[in-house]
Amino acid sequence: MPSMPGVGTHPDLPTTFVHFTGRPRSSGDAPPDFANGTPEERMVRILIEGQLRATKVFGASHPVLCFTEPSEIARRVMLRDGVTQRGPYAPWGLIFDRARLIAAEATPVLHMSAQEMRLTADLPVRSRNRRIRYEPGRSDWLHEREWRICFGPEDEPSLHLTPDLLVGVIVGEQGWMPPPVVTVIKDYTENKIIEIPRASGRPVRVRAQLRVQQTNFRYSAAADQLVRWWWNGEDIVEDGVFDVQTQMSPDGSSIVSSTKTRISY
Structure with missing residues (x-):
């Protein structure tokens, strides 16, 4: 497939991050009230509002925004087969420029053992909420290649979507347009x-x-002017530009x- 936008400084890492609006969920893992609906409907709501709203995730005391840093091969596996028994990701997501998202304070999550989690329990809120328990065979989320923007109690838990930050979308329908x-x-x-x-x-x-x-x-x-990438069931292919x-x-x-x-x- 054509490479995603941007030129990276690390040859083995992508130059974009993805926020999927339809990650596979286990029973009882419901999305927040403001994110109800199908993955397509959630992405439409984000585009209409012009912002990505944060929410609490398991183990975090305050809202966070989660992104994945998948390679081209990983993207195909995530969308076609999935990486856990929960199944594949739904082919709906927002693509963010790597450098701009890092400038917005996105950093990799911290995978820690149970002992490390206990020793770091008193870290400041933002640092504490970057931690994920890592216990091979029981709690292993390395496959998500997750980055987070963490918010404190005084922060507005959202990310404004600017043209230089949001650079494309992944859709599950060729020629898809967000409804008005x-x-x-x-x-x-x-x-x-x-x-x-x-x-x-x-x-x-x-x-x-x-x-x-x-x-x-x-x-x-x-x-407007976002590059549209269509998941055709086997690969992500470029599918034009939104001309709003x-x-x-x-x-x-x-x-x-x-x-x-x-x-x-």
Whole structure:
């Protein structure tokens, strides 16, 4: 497959990180309330909000954001077969520039033995929440190649999606586009007299009630110009670029008017 964006300084490491919105979960491991829905719906919500919201994970006292640093081979395995008995990851995710994410304070998690976990229990919150228990055969999460941004009690637990930080998305459908947010600006009715043509004779004049709706379609600005990578079942292939701006009016919206007619005799 073509390489992901960027040029790395480590020949054996990717130049991007991925935040999957559909990691496999065990029973009882439910997503937070703000992340309900399918992996596709979660990614749409992130793109519309323009931010990635942090949440608490097992063992962490405060919210964290989790990312994976998979090689090209690892990405294929994660999406096709999975790396645990939980099964494969859903092919929906956000791709982040490595250097920019590190500048946003992402660092690798710390895999520690049970004894090391006890000895470091009094670390500051952010450092403490980077720790993951490592016990081969019982607790081993090395395959996730995880990095985290950790938040303290005084922090806003979210990451703003800027164009230089978010560089692409992985989708499970070729040509996929994030749907717009639709709001009705005006919704009213008008009474009019209209003529209905007949096959013979003069047309019939009737009183009609017309319903007019003016609707605002606002597309996700965070998705504009993002490179789309499609998982075709075997590999991740480049699948064009989101061109959101062409669908928007100058004020950042797209307005469509429609009429619905009810004829009353």
